[in-house]
Amino acid sequence: MQVDSTIEERLAALEAATRWQRDQIEIRQVIASYGPLVDVSDRLERSRILAELWTEDGIYDIGGVRSCQGRDAIAKVFEEGHFDQVREGMCHVMGLPHVHIDGDTAVALNYSCVMRPDGTNRFYPWRVSANKWEMVRQEGKWLIQRRTNRLMTGDADARAMLEHIDLMLPA
Amino acid sequence: MQVDSTIEERLAALEAATRWQRDQIEIRQVIASYGPLVDVSDRLERSRILAELWTEDGIYDIGGVRSCQGRDAIAKVFEEGHFDQVREGMCHVMGLPHVHIDGDTAVALNYSCVMRPDGTNRFYPWRVSANKWEMVRQEGKWLIQRRTNRLMTGDADARAMLEHIDLMLPA
Amino acid sequence: MQVDSTIEERLAALEAATRWQRDQIEIRQVIASYGPLVDVSDRLERSRILAELWTEDGIYDIGGVRSCQGRDAIAKVFEEGHFDQVREGMCHVMGLPHVHIDGDTAVALNYSCVMRPDGTNRFYPWRVSANKWEMVRQEGKWLIQRRTNRLMTGDADARAMLEHIDLMLPA
Numbered sequence: 001m002q003v004d005s006t007i008e009e010r011l012a013a014l015e016a017a018t019r020w021q022r023d024q025i026e027i028r029q030v031i032a033s034y035g036p037l038v039d040v041s042d043r044l045e046r047s048r049i050l051a052e053l054w055t056e057d058g059i060y061d062i063g064g065v066r067s068c069q070g071r072d073a074i075a076k077v078f079e080e081g082h083f084d085q086v087r088e089g090m091c092h093v094m095g096l097p098h099v100h101i102d103g104d105t106a107v108a109l110n111y112s113c114v115m116r117p118d119g120t121n122r123f124y125p126w127r128v129s130a131n132k133w134e135m136v137r138q139e140g141k142w143l144i145q146r147r148t149n150r151l152m153t154g155d156a157d158a159r160a161m162l163e164h165i166d167l168m169l170p171a
Numbered sequence: 172m173q174v175d176s177t178i179e180e181r182l183a184a185l186e187a188a189t190r191w192q193r194d195q196i197e198i199r200q201v202i203a204s205y206g207p208l209v210d211v212s213d214r215l216e217r218s219r220i221l222a223e224l225w226t227e228d229g230i231y232d233i234g235g236v237r238s239c240q241g242r243d244a245i246a247k248v249f250e251e252g253h254f255d256q257v258r259e260g261m262c263h264v265m266g267l268p269h270v271h272i273d274g275d276t277a278v279a280l281n282y283s284c285v286m287r288p289d290g291t292n293r294f295y296p297w298r299v300s301a302n303k304w305e306m307v308r309q310e311g312k313w314l315i316q317r318r319t320n321r322l323m324t325g326d327a328d329a330r331a332m333l334e335h336i337d338l339m340l341p342a
Numbered sequence: 343m344q345v346d347s348t349i350e351e352r353l354a355a356l357e358a359a360t361r362w363q364r365d366q367i368e369i370r371q372v373i374a375s376y377g378p379l380v381d382v383s384d385r386l387e388r389s390r391i392l393a394e395l396w397t398e399d400g401i402y403d404i405g406g407v408r409s410c411q412g413r414d415a416i417a418k419v420f421e422e423g424h425f426d427q428v429r430e431g432m433c434h435v436m437g438l439p440h441v442h443i444d445g446d447t448a449v450a451l452n453y454s455c456v457m458r459p460d461g462t463n464r465f466y467p468w469r470v471s472a473n474k475w476e477m478v479r480q481e482g483k484w485l486i487q488r489r490t491n492r493l494m495t496g497d498a499d500a501r502a503m504l505e506h507i508d509l510m511l512p513a
Binding site: 178182185186189192193196197199200202203204206207208210211213220257258259260261262263264265266267268281284286288292293294295296312 | 349352353356359360362363366435437438439440441451452453455466467468469470472493494495496497501504505506507508510511512
Binding site for chain 1: 178182185189191268269270295298299323330334336337340341
């Protein structure tokens with residue numbers, strides 16, 4: 001039975017490793033889908049699809065704008081200017097995220113850089129922000145419980161949020 | 172034999188999971204290699220190496236420029252201005268891709284942001300684009316079958332391309 | 343014993359695949375942690391935490407600035423202007439890395455784009471650079487042995503560094 005127990009242990013270790021790696025990839029996929037989904041949201045029908053990245057009671061706390069809760073409120077916050085901006089060209093480039101997983105919850109930190117055309121043949125970085133994505137797995141799917149977004153204009157609260165990285169690094 | 176069949180099932184599940192994860196990483200590697208390869212392409216010898224990221228009959232449809240097919244045509248499209256721009260400094264920063272795999276084919280969506288020095292001590296975003304990478308596995312290697320690139324200046328066709336994300340999200 | 347040896351082979355293949363994938367993810371995590379760690383480094387206490395991403399004798403060769411060696415020297419190089427800039431807003435957006443692993447060492451290439459607020463409601467790309475991350479695994483943890491950073495202002499040495507991509511691509 002020595003061999004069998006070793007095989008059992010090796011399978012269990014592989015299954016745990018594979019689960020962690022799948023989660024790492026799936027959480028990056030959620031973050032990577034935000035850009036395409038928001039940059040085609042020129043009407044409520046589309047921003048409702050975007051809002052499905054959040055849990056039913058999820059929170060989107062937008063730096064310099066306000067915080068809203070629930071998919072309906074999140075879908076509607078984009079009515080206030082965003083729909084028009086999409087038709088002028090808007091591009092949410094996502095920086096590399098750092099992802100820390102703890103069972104069925106996870107936290108990711110990354111930067112987002114919203115680019116807009118400036119009317120010449122150039123673009124300009126409009127909103128450059130830090131994002132803290134608090135994620136939860138529901139029915140096998142990673143959803144955003146809370147996304148906190150803070151402009152990187154030197155405010156101390158943006159830096160306080162980023163210091164969460166200390167808790168995410170390997171020991 | 173109960174135990175053995177369970178082990179067989181667990182091994183098969185692990186092998187499938189590992190294959191998907193390897194593919195997810197390898198496709199990101201292709202996209203991540205584009206920047207270094209194009210930003211050193213100051214002569215045909217180098218852009219020919221870049222063109223090997225595509226299949227033999229691959230297509231590169233460049234927004235605002237034109238579409239070209241085949242490695243030779245792709246290598247040569249960079250003669251028209253790009254070689255000189257490389258010597259002035261050019262940097263293709265790749266945003267996080269969303270990758271959807273279906274057997275030996277895959278689609279990735281991401282943004283690219285080409286930065287150029289502005290002659291002072293700053294850079295400016297020159298071309299900010301959406302990219303749809305249609306990939307195929309040939310002899311164990313992921314290659315680009317078609318890359319469609321569209322400037323994010325508000326054109327409806329760029330948004331139509333990005334709406335492909337709807338088909339890529341988990342159910 | 344046929345079955346058992348097959349199982350042994352499959353387990354060994356899975357273990358090797360899983361190890362490579364974990365390393366691919368962990369190295370991206372190190373790179374992704376750099377931004378949050380540097381952008382909160384407004385004092386030596388914080389830049390010392392950042393410097394722990396390097397090995398004890400690690401090297402940070404900063405394009406246009408200078409090269410420094412050892413965690414203490416790396417922590418202190420940020421005293422020369424960076425601490426003040428952090429309080430004005432500074433954001434190190436990391437582009438997608440290409441990662442090549444060889445046992446307990448690895449090389450990653452990526453671009454970094456440092457964004458700063460321009461005093462209006464926009465940001466500007468300040469330093470846009472290529473980075474070569476030479477990593478080493480020590481006690482199970484990936485650390486930076488040498489990070490070489492070069493501004494993408496057209497200098498031949500930046501391009502020479504990026505041509506290392508040729509050695510990193512799959513055959």
